[in-house]
Amino acid sequence: MKDIVNITYLYNSGFVVEMDKYALVFDYYMDKTNYLSKLCQKYDNVYFFVSHSHFDHWNPAIGEFAQYVRKYFLSYDIHNRNSLPQEKTVVLDEYDEYKDDTIDVKSYSSTDAGISFLVSIGGWKIFHAGDFNWWHWKGDTKQNNAFARNGFVKQMKKIAGLKADIAFFPVDRRLEECCDWGVKEFCRQTDVDNLIAMHNADRQPWPLQPDFAGADKHIKVWSPVHPGETKRIEKLEK
Template identity: 30%
Template sequence: MKLKYIYHSGFLIEFDEKNIIFDYYKGDIPYIDSEKKLYVVSTHSHRDHFNENIFEMFKDFKNAKYLLSDDIEIEEREAICFLEGRKKYCIDDLEIETFESTDLGIAILITTEGKTIYHGGDLNWWTWHGYETQEEYDSMTERFFNEMKLLKNREIDLAMVALDPRQGDRYDWGLKYFIESTKTKYIAPMHLWDKYEFIDKFKEDNKELLEDIEIIDTHKTAANHFEI
């Protein structure tokens, strides 16, 4: 399995028999074998996670399917599967479990070809010091913890999770809690708004927590790839 970063929260995951693209909205698409199965996942309709042009971009792929959160308003077609939060699906040889976002749409866990991968979409502990009431903080925290309970002790090979510098000193709360809740081998931070230096900051701030986990320098996999 190979990971290639596209942009923001967008990734290409290459398997032996298929490719999966997550949350493409802009950036250069790496070469993709059009003869292999292609699954295009969009976790929600926010403009930094979904681009309606994906249907035109991959129209020449013989075996392309689109796995879209059901908040995305678009005309139904044969190749589209709409996904709800907190559901399980079997699509071809993909075993899929979804979770409810703390913002919009879904997070998604996919098992295929002996690997389990997770893309968090906008499921994160979105808390903003000085910009929320206690009631808003408590509601967000409860919603986030409820989804993390569903992921408790899950064995995950690769997780793509938000690490958002806009949250100030709380930039890493969600990712830290995700790591503490799951048994994840590799983490690819995303949603960084081009501030990739926060990956190094996260590593420096959380050395003990990360002793048994590899944090991928996400942006460095764009030109090459990271093999898992």
């Protein structure tokens, strides 16, 4: 039997990853197709991940699914979490880790608010960057953009060499021609098999160049546009 996951785009940086026994929900903010209500009833093991407190990543309404959820993993900067059952909630700081017999969750820092996640479950390694990115805004000051670059370089030194079957990473078209600076560098310095572009709600997909990560990298890329789009990913044999 092939090792396969199905991924559904919710909105912005929100995605669902479905395996045989587990479902992972990342940065749920809006569910225009009402996918989660159907999903939670299908799985005994549902995990939610919230990378930070920005409104387009954190929606307290995830508490409505508590009866189906095994664990909620939240960034340390989310304080208004009364909608979630305390016994099912794990709060992670930067460079923190939670591990049990089923799941291993490691957190990294961000270049914006909160954290990013590396999740190991069911033989898969899945990275969700949250708002970790090289945020170069053309209209900003040289000082601010230099600060953003330095922050990104600093965090990449700690994340370089990371291995993941699937990585979700921001490719925000508001950054114009700078939109893929961060994802290019991330993919050059890590070992990622499948890349999924995110944080680009209601904008045109990423105009990908085949050698975006270097001539020696062969990374499958998905840049979803419409909520409800799905992608089937088969695990590579190594």
